[in-house]
Amino acid sequence: MRIFESVFGAFDHRVLDQSAREIVNTARRTGARVRGPIPLPTRIERFTVLRSPHIDKKSREQFEIRTHKRVLDIVDPTPQTVDALMKLDLAAGVDVEIKL
Structure with a gap:
């Protein structure tokens, strides 16, 4: 039994979910079994910067980058599955990482 583990990442969760649906539909159409998509914790990176370049040390602005991730396991992929996914x-904006 071979398993492809795919990890997807994106800043927008709607685009990520749409891409995961496309991959699940493609894999199932070619005869492979699919586990997932399983949501992973969202990574939040925060940055704090001064609003003014001169004075007002207490006046700051905060920005954040949210990275959403999903895991998808494709069990027993056929050669047609691999070709269709390629x-x-x-x-x-969707980052895909595939592990065998």
Whole structure:
């Protein structure tokens, strides 16, 4: 039994969920079993900067970057599954990492 583990990451969770649906549909259509998508904890990176370059040390502004992740396991992929997933065009901004 071979398993492909795919980890997806994106800043926008809607784009990430849409890409995960496309991959699940493609894998199931070619005869592979799919586990997931399983949501992983969201990574939040916060930055604090001064609003003014001269004075007002207490006046600050905060920014954050949220990285959403999902895990998807493809169990017993067929050669057609691998070909279909390689040809699949995902949305911009989605980072895909595949482990065997």
